[in-house]
Amino acid sequence: MNFRKTILAASIAVVPLLMANAAIAAGPMMAAPAAQASPQENATLVAKLAATRGAHGLDQNHGFAVAAQHPGAAGEKITRAAHTYKGVRVWKSESVVVTDASGNIVSESSSDRRAGLGNGSANTLGAGTGDFDVKPAIAGTAAIDTVVRKVAPGASHHAPPSAELIIFPIISQVRVAGAEGKTEAELNAVDVVEKVTGYELAYVVKTRMTKGDKAIYHDSIVSAKSGKILKQWTSLQTVVGTGKSQYNGSVPINTxxxxxxxxxxxxxxxxxxxxxxxxxxxxxxxxxxxxxxxxxxxxxxxxxxxxxxxxxxxxxxxxxxxxxxxxxxxxxxxxxxxxxxxxxxxxxxxxxxxxxxxxxxxxxxxxxxxxxxxxxxxxxxxxxxxxxxxxxxxxxxxxxxxTSGLIYDGESGGLNESNSDITGEMVEAYARAGGTGTSIPATGNDWMMGKEIAKDGQPLRWLYKPSLDGSSPNAWSSSISGIDVHLSSGPNNRMFYFLSQGSNATSSSNYYSQYLTKQPLAMTGIGNDKAFRIWFKANTTLFTASTNYADARTKVLAAANSLYGAGSKESIAVQRAYAAINVGADVPETPIGGALTISSQPASKTVTAGSAASFSVTATGGTAPYKYQWTRGGVAIAGATSATYSLTAQASDNGAVFAVKVTDSATSPTTATSSNATLTVGTTPPPGGERIVNGGFEVGTAPWAGTTGVIGAYAGQSAADGTRFAWLGGNGATATETLTQSFSIPSTAASANLTFSLHIDTAETTTSTAYDKLVVTVKNSAGTTLGTLGTYSNLNKAAGYQTRSFSLLAYKGQTVTLSFAMTEDSSQQTSFVVDKVSVLTN
CATH class of the missing domain: 3.10.170.10 (Elastase; domain 1)
Structure with missing residues (x-):
């Protein structure tokens, strides 16, 4: 099984990635401490997660167990749920679930290593079985004794040892398609993925011992069948790997x-x-x-x-x-x-x-x-x-x-150490500026970890160029998982320096990266405050215990998109900073298209009273993302801050004039104002034009009604056009979901044609029984069905999208409701993915 960790579970809604920059420009991102969920609330969440098993091809032996919880953004809670098989935790396989104040799932980030279990997986390498045995041959106490004898015979337990029974995936690193012929020096972090080649029933043994004045902390994986130690690492999370004022003068302290x-x-x-x-x-x-x-x-x-x-x-x-x-x-x-x-x-x-x-x-x-x-x-x-x-x-x-619990071993261990170095530097910057305020100052830290404590003046680590210590790498390589975590932290430390401070284009500079090949060669940083917010959000709400460098890039980029917008200078800086350490490809920084301009003006509209009127604008150039403010008669419309503004027209709206002001995200923002668009509201609707608003689902969910959480851009499916779509079904559990939109068909229309794109995939294997269905109907304002246009089921599965077309001319002169209604049975998912919904009249 090859896998990449997914940001969003297939059938779960996600917070829109484009947020108002003002909300996170400065000040707290996370919520105040909240009460831990009750057992009933946890059980409900576990049930919701379990209902998605069918969509992932998992059977009833697979489950979830709440492992930890902490606050998220205001009104949200973060839950870390371990993946289990027959009640036993699958090592490093977990979901990070964001829920809102009502307990609804907002998003899920996961590391999934369980697909082989129950499907011909192996108890040990080479021993195939379709029903993994979770009965240990040795006791947990024997596993503890094995570890103690190896790491510290005669030591005393500083804390009671523990042994937890787990299913341990056997992992190997393989190259992705297209990277097979690359030399080691040519490999990028995204050229390799981890592959699960088998499973071993094992114990994770935690020993916290002391011997004399030495602390000996270890985590060990011990086979529950043979008692062999499969993997082991030190869990003593230190600031000093190997050793190579007083610091602040008079300071106030609270007592x-x-x-x-x-x-x-x-x-x-x-x-x-x-x-x-x-x-x-x-x-x-x-x-x-x-x-x-x-x-x-x-x-x-x-x-x-x-x-x-x-x-x-x-x-x-x-x-x-x-x-x-x-x-x-x-x-x-x-x-x-x-x-x-x-x-x-x-x-x-x-x-x-x-x-x-x-x-x-x-x-x-x-x-x-x-x-x-x-x-x-x-x-x-x-x-x-x-x-x-x-x-x-x-x-x-x-x-x-x-939060993330990054395992203190391999690439995840390096990221764990790097997070601590990053935190130390940001605390230093904040403290040096007086320790007050709601943002991290742009300067004040030295980008050298522990310089003050060293008797020879040499820091423990140089964040801007890790190799200055003579051992740490400056960039990712395929061997990075095999070195000490205090060294493998180096590339991510450098990434963060570049993200905050930028780089230098001179090859002899300590701030130069050979991997930055796009323009400008010297990337631009975004400052301490924004860089730390992005990193912190990724570590606390997206990272899992097994996150590696490639996965970190994906999730740090997702955090930047969430906070500052896809395509923003902050998003571009994340991509460039990771490219600078050989993780992902470099991207150009200079906006393509020159100055900010309005490339598509809002058009005047003529509609009948009670119909939807929609105005849209397209901006190009400048620095994305853009901010929008629609006006009516020159006065700003509250809440009208997207590229499209829609309203239900009334007679009193006749003659209203609309325009929009667009502002880019440059350091010195530029603006462009559209031409005016006039709304004409008549008693007789015009025959020509588009009747569906937001038929491509690209701008929020309005004016669609029903189960609008199915609208979004989710991993596991793709759009027919653009990035968003409506994903009905895909639950693998009993479910009913609907999407509806009302519109009017002019009585003078000569034609009225409905088209939509539909993709159907399913886990059902039958060729004769329609277990899961999508019914497309036309209804009147009272909800009575006027006609059924089409019925689709798991029997209609097909690769890619199919275009469906229907004439609605029979309903001219009426206000009708288009309805997509999905029903799914108790097992084996079927996904009905809808996009490009259009009703054109002439």
Missing amino acids: TLSGTTYSMKDASRGTGGTYGGMAITNANHTTSAGSIYTNTTNTWGDGLQYVAGGSTTNANGQTAAVNAMWGLMNTYDTLKNVLGWSSLDGNNTATYIAAHVNTAYDNAYYSDTCKCMFIGDGGTGFNSLGSIDVIGHEMGHGVTDA
């Missing part, structure tokens, strides 16, 4: 006074958690959290590097805690004030940082057991690891842990 004692706890940021607020504790050279820092005065630290062997509680020892608290506060404020994201999990659960972990420890790390961070004092290579970008980095791991 809590109880009686006469101050404690380093900020109760204004975060609730609940271990300490009821954000806190700094003293590990005192252990791997345990210890207790919260306290002091008899509210003056803390001496601003100097910790003196090895000294007290961890005197002024010198307190400095590490000051560093940590200032970083914790600024990271919280960056996420909250800019993005609307509360704490690590979005639900405002308080976290903490333990300072002085271990002895002379050259590292800092995030722990998924306590959802907290540990900061070392530094040893041979570093000073205290509490710099602002390092704190932001570690909290970035916490956000990923609470």
